Structure formats: C-alpha cells, structure tokens
Amino acid sequence: MQLVSSPASPFVRKVRVLIREAGHEADVTETPVATTPLAPAADALAANPTGKIPALIRDDGPAIYDSRVICRYLDSTWSAGLYPEKRLWEVLTLEATADAILDAAVLVVYEGRFREAPLQSWIDAQWAKVTRGLAAIEARWMSHLSGPLDMSQIAVGCALGYLDFRHGERGWRGAVPELAAWGDRFAERPAMQATAPV
Known part of the structure; x- marks a missing residue:
C-alpha cells in the first residue's frame, strides 16, 4: 500500500x-x-x-x-483493535472532536498563509472552535484518554501536537492544563516521537 x-x-x-x-x-x-x-x-x-x-x-x-x-x-x-466495539461510539465521537479541532486550526494557518489580507473575524471564529473543543475534551473525556490505547487518543495526541507546532504562541495550554499534561505524556510514545513534525 x-x-x-x-x-x-x-x-x-x-x-x-x-x-x-x-x-x-x-x-x-x-x-x-x-x-x-x-x-x-x-x-x-x-x-x-x-x-x-x-x-x-x-x-x-x-x-x-x-x-x-x-x-x-x-x-x-x-485487526489492530484501535476501534474497540465496546467503546466504539465514544472513540468515534472523540476522534471527530479532535478532527474538528484540527480542521479549524489548519484553516487558521491557511487564512494567514494564502490570503493577502487575512480576515480576522474568520480566524477568531475558527480559533473559538479550537478552544471549545479543547475545553470539552478536558471537561468530559479525560477518563477516556487515560484508558487503553484507541484511535481517539491518537487523534487527540496529533491535534495537540499540531497546536504546539503551528499555534504554540496562542497559549492554548493554559486553558486546559490537565489535557496539556496528558498530551505531553502521550507525545513520549515512540510512534508519536517518530512522526513529530519538523
């Protein structure tokens, strides 16, 4: 493949x-x-x-x-087991939340990179999606993130890594310290280390 x-x-x-x-x-x-x-x-x-x-x-x-x-x-x-049947809807929902954070965060980058005059209201609206998604994960999903490895954890870990990579200056970590600390631990996994953006 x-x-x-x-x-x-x-x-x-x-x-x-x-x-x-x-x-x-x-x-x-x-x-x-x-x-x-x-x-x-x-x-x-x-x-x-x-x-x-x-x-x-x-x-x-x-x-x-x-x-x-x-x-x-x-x-x-x-048969990797990263979408366990017993927790499938939770895994899919959390993965979708992480992907929505990424969609908005990528659009913020594109707005600044590809438009001559970035539209600040659009950037603010996209960043609000990011902060709401992060807040929801910290408020509702921390116990799930602490469970056995599944695809939603990978998705969240990649989303947090992207925020550090492209949006670290926005100080997103201060609003979700528990989630940020989880992300730091998850980033130590060999698969995350091997795929970290440069």
Whole structure:
C-alpha cells in the first residue's frame, strides 16, 4: 500500500501513528508530496479528486481518503483493535472532536498563509472552535484518554501536537492544563516521537 502524505499534515500523522502502533511500517510506503489548497499535487489529485491528503493507494481496490476512513480501514485490515466495539461510539465521537479541532486550526494557518489580507473575524471564529473543543475534551473525556490505547487518543495526541507546532504562541495550554499534561505524556510514545513534525 502507498500513503500519499506530507510530514507536516496532522491528518497524515494520525495514519502514520496508527501504522506504527499496529507494527505495520513495512506494509505501507509513504509518498510525500508538496501540496497546498491553491496548488494541489498531481499525486494527491490522482488519489483523491479533492487533492486533500492523506490518501491510501491500495493494491486490491481504489484509493481511499480522509484520515478517518483510512484509519478504520487499516485498523480493520490488521485487526489492530484501535476501534474497540465496546467503546466504539465514544472513540468515534472523540476522534471527530479532535478532527474538528484540527480542521479549524489548519484553516487558521491557511487564512494567514494564502490570503493577502487575512480576515480576522474568520480566524477568531475558527480559533473559538479550537478552544471549545479543547475545553470539552478536558471537561468530559479525560477518563477516556487515560484508558487503553484507541484511535481517539491518537487523534487527540496529533491535534495537540499540531497546536504546539503551528499555534504554540496562542497559549492554548493554559486553558486546559490537565489535557496539556496528558498530551505531553502521550507525545513520549515512540510512534508519536517518530512522526513529530519538523
């Protein structure tokens, strides 16, 4: 299998962490691309008509895309157990919350990078989604994050890592100290260390 990727993408990182936690690095070849919303890479477009990454090119079927779809597929293929049936709806909801934080945080970056005159009200609205998502995780999900490893923990860990990588100056940690401390511990996992953006 081939993963169309970028080392700075937090959505790609989710997949890369899952691959390592499942012990299947040898089964997936990573193909890094330089892609942006304004100039999508040809490899990304060939695998996903929207040009977004990650995309997974399979040996036995069409390419699949969206990090959640790829993660579910790999977890099922390898019986990795990162979407446990007994906690499935909680795992999916927490993963969706982490992905929503990432969606908003990435849009803040894009707004500043690709618009000549960034729209501050848009940036503020996106950042409000980030802070609400973080607050909800700290208020409702800390016991879940302390449980056995599942995909929602990987998603949250990648979201927090991206906030440090692109938005550390915003001081998000001060509002959610318990979650930030959990993120620091989770970031010590070998799979997180191996996939940290540079």
